[in-house]
Amino acid sequence: MSEWFTAAEMVKIPGLPGTKRGVQKTIDREGWALRCNAAGEPLVRPRSSRGGGLEYHHTLFPRDAQVHLAINGTVSAQDASGQGAAWAFFEQLPDKKKDIARYRADVIDNVHQLVRKAITRNEGHG
Numbered sequence: 001m002s003e004w005f006t007a008a009e010m011v012k013i014p015g016l017p018g019t020k021r022g023v024q025k026t027i028d029r030e031g032w033a034l035r036c037n038a039a040g041e042p043l044v045r046p047r048s049s050r051g052g053g054l055e056y057h058h059t060l061f062p063r064d065a066q067v068h069l070a071i072n073g074t075v076s077a078q079d080a081s082g083q084g085a086a087w088a089f090f091e092q093l094p095d096k097k098k099d100i101a102r103y104r105a106d107v108i109d110n111v112h113q114l115v116r117k118a119i120t121r122n123e124g125h126g
Helices: 020-029 063-071 077-081 084-092 095-116
Strands: 044-046 054-057
16 A cells, blocks of 8 residues: 555546646645644655656645545545545445535635635635
8 A cells, every 4th residue: 555646646546637647736726835744744755766856745636536546545544634534434324424525624624725826715705
């Protein structure tokens, strides 16, 4: 299981842009190069293989892409969610409750995207 992906590898992951240029725009727009995990470790690293470039930790990806990686076994559900016990609890829920949880997560994700884009919460309401 790999936790790190190049821009070229990301184009194959649902939930991310389908072109390397599109992936690079997402990386630049969302400032992935500056992001760190809770321990202060960078979530971007130089690629160790021939050709150089950078690799990006999967936790930088949108939630849909992280879920896809977890479902397909590319990364563990615990790695994808950062909360293994919570993920296991979610998987045990009935479908109706999962749908409600997904809806609420989408609302939260939308708010986070607006905040990242420096849009105030009151814009668009008047």
